[in-house]
Amino acid sequence: AQTVTQSQPEMSVQEAETVTLSCTYDTSESNYYLFWYKQPPSRQMILVIRQEAYKQQNATENRFSVNFQKAAKSFSLKISDSQLGDTAMYFCAFMKRRKTSYDKVIFGPGTSLSVIP
Amino acid sequence: DGGITQSPKYLFRKEGQNVTLSCEQNLNHDAMYWYRQDPGQGLRLIYYSQIVNDFQKGDIAEGYSVSREKKESFPLTVTSAQKNPTAFYLCASSHGRGVENEQFFGPGTRLTVL
Numbered sequence: 001a002q003t004v005t006q007s008q009p010e011m012s013v014q015e016a017e018t019v020t021l022s023c024t025y026d027t028s029e030s031n032y033y034l035f036w037y038k039q040p041p042s043r044q045m046i047l048v049i050r051q052e053a054y055k056q057q058n059a060t061e062n063r064f065s066v067n068f069q070k071a072a073k074s075f076s077l078k079i080s081d082s083q084l085g086d087t088a089m090y091f092c093a094f095m096k097r098r099k100t101s102y103d104k105v106i107f108g109p110g111t112s113l114s115v116i117p
Numbered sequence: 118d119g120g121i122t123q124s125p126k127y128l129f130r131k132e133g134q135n136v137t138l139s140c141e142q143n144l145n146h147d148a149m150y151w152y153r154q155d156p157g158q159g160l161r162l163i164y165y166s167q168i169v170n171d172f173q174k175g176d177i178a179e180g181y182s183v184s185r186e187k188k189e190s191f192p193l194t195v196t197s198a199q200k201n202p203t204a205f206y207l208c209a210s211s212h213g214r215g216v217e218n219e220q221f222f223g224p225g226t227r228l229t230v231l
Contacts, residue, residue: 009157033218045207045222091159095218104150104175105220107159 002027004094004108012114013082021077021111023092031097034068034075040088051075087115119144121223123208128228138193138226140208147212149191150220153177154205166191195228203230
């Protein structure tokens, strides 16, 4: 069974600084997707970034980028130029990649990030 | 605008009562999901449905029931058999197949048992 671990329950960062959130996962699959979701105080879950395991290039979305280390089964999220609106719970998630059938998403326990003015 | 709606936002229930949480989507997604979120924890899958009139149990289905009579709707009933129902409930949907299965989430329902 797949598992997702986030070893940092809480983190804080000064506004405009850079912060990295850690995520590790365990799987025997070779084809899969990894996601970072953000849940702000409003509790609306929002997809931040997605990485396809067969792509070596790390995904980026504006100030958000990932460091995907497939051999190490590591998938960290880097937030550059942190803003107050980045304050949220961040969830790392894993999903097996299949062409024709569904598979569920496995979520980590989350990291609570606070951006300090 | 396309999206997922959940109602109500807050729900209070007396012990021993069944209660139904609504989830509607107009994204034309095939798959829909229900998650439970407890304080300080991640999301746990309750039920999911890949197609109309079909659904499967997730990791914590005991004490819950669902139906999928329409593609757009996936209501969740929290029954009196659920021993600790106070939690935040999230509904999600996705295309359900293909190479991208990103899940889109609704705003959630906070259920409190009095």
